[in-house]
Amino acid sequence: MSDMIHIRGLKKSFGSLEVLKGVDMTVRKGxxxxxxxxxxxxxxxxxxxxxHLEKASDxxxxxxxxxTLTQSGEHISESQIRQRCRKxxxxxxxxxxxxxxxxxxxxxxxxxxxxxxxxxxxxRIAEELLAKVGLSDKRDSYPYYLxxxxxxxxxxxxALAMAPDIMLFDEPTSALDPELIGEVLSVIKDLAxxxxxxLIVTHEMTFAREVSDKVVFMDEGRILEMAPPEKIxxxxxxxxxxxxxDKML
Numbered sequence: 001m002s003d004m005i006h007i008r009g010l011k012k013s014f015g016s017l018e019v020l021k022g023v024d025m026t027v028r029k030g031x032x033x034x035x036x037x038x039x040x041x042x043x044x045x046x047x048x049x050x051x052h053l054e055k056a057s058d059x060x061x062x063x064x065x066x067x068t069l070t071q072s073g074e075h076i077s078e079s080q081i082r083q084r085c086r087k088x089x090x091x092x093x094x095x096x097x098x099x100x101x102x103x104x105x106x107x108x109x110x111x112x113x114x115x116x117x118x119x120x121x122x123x124r125i126a127e128e129l130l131a132k133v134g135l136s137d138k139r140d141s142y143p144y145y146l147x148x149x150x151x152x153x154x155x156x157x158x159a160l161a162m163a164p165d166i167m168l169f170d171e172p173t174s175a176l177d178p179e180l181i182g183e184v185l186s187v188i189k190d191l192a193x194x195x196x197x198x199l200i201v202t203h204e205m206t207f208a209r210e211v212s213d214k215v216v217f218m219d220e221g222r223i224l225e226m227a228p229p230e231k232i233x234x235x236x237x238x239x240x241x242x243x244x245x246d247k248m249l
Contacts, residue, residue, distance in 0.1 A: 002029050003062075004166055004197045005050065009071060010059035012042075012049050019045045021221035023059070027166070030195040034208035034229075037218035038244060043201040046218070047168045050199075051088045052081055063087055064165060086114070089164030093171040095151040097143040103130060103154045104139040110162045129157035133187050149180030156187055167191065169200040205248050209233055217241045 005027040012020040020042045027033055035043045048054040050061060052068060061069040066084045067076060097106050107126035111117040117125065130136050133153040143151055152172055159167060169188065173181040185207050191198065192211045202208055208215055208229065215232040217225045217240075224238045233249075236242050 002064075003027070004029050004031075004064055005199075006060070006062040007050070008060040010046070010049060010061065010069075011057045012045055012054060013057045019221050020049065020056070020059075023221075023223055025216065025223065025226065027197060027199065030197055031213045032192050032196075032198045032211050033200070033214050033216060033226075034212040035199060035201045035216045035218060036203070036205070036208055036232075036244075036248075037216075037224075041218040042221040043218050044170050047090065047170050047199060047201060051085050051090050051168060053090075086162060087165045088168055089159035089162055089166070090168040090170065091152070091155050091159050091172050093174045095143070095148075095155045095175070097151055097154060097158070099143050102140050102142055103135060103146070103150075103157075106143070106154055107157045107161050110158065114162065125161055126157070129160050130154070132160070132190075133157045134183075147180055148176045149183045152176065152184045153187055156184075166197045166199070169198065169202070171201050171203065173202070173204060203248070205233075205245070217244070219244075 003026055007023055007025045010020055010023040023046060037043055045054060049056045056069050059069060060071045063084050064087055067074065068081050068084050104126050107129055108122040111122040111125050112119065127139065130139055133156055135150060135153055138146060138150060146154065173184050176184065185204065189211055212229050214226055215229045216223055217232060219240055225232060225236060225241060232241065233245060
């Protein structure tokens with residue numbers, strides 16, 4: 001298996017607040033990695049620096065062999081970073097759909113504007129992806145008329161429309177009512193069964209245990225442990241992890 005993401009010494013500060021304090025991580029092709037830990041531990045910031053929504057303060061990020069951040073000071077242009085980050089698709093906790101566009105139009109947007117597909121091809125891609133997330137019947141609905149779970153499934157289809165090699169999920173169910181969480185997790189499980197490489201920040205411990213190849217536990221800007229789920233959940237190395245899981249499970 002080849003390395004899809006390689007992170008070394010990643011740091012991020014907001015003013016005097018250091019949020020990431022030297023994160024090292026390697027993600028192999030087809031791996032599903034859940035990132036857990038208390039609020040404020042740097043989980044979402046890690047994903048946002050990976051896809052360059054936040055600019056890291058220091059460290060190295062290599063995506064499929066190509067650097068988007070180097071410690072050597074090598075200059076990488078904004079256009080190169082954008083090009084290399086296209087390999088990453090991201091799904092946010094608050095959906096971020098265009099309210100004035102239908103479900104179909106939301107999913108078509110990236111193939112049309114970024115991938116420069118013609119309209120008929122963009123429609124075909126969008127229809128296929130809406131079917132994949134179980135929303136063919138909602139293609140002409142605006143976000144206002146969709147439930148939270150449906151909005152999040154449209155958001156997943158929209159991220160997949162860029163044909164990414166790696167999917168990042170930032171707490172994809174945290175804004176949802178409890179009865180809607182299952183439909184979103186089901187779509188992510190389907191992607192897992194297709195061996196899509198995924199990094200998932202989540203508070204859903206049962207889900208993390210079921211789908212992950214590895215679980216990462218973060219606390220105060222550092223990774224305390226990265227191990228298979230049975231190790232993290234049954235016999236963690238660090239007492240901080242045990243305390244956290246006792247509260248969550």
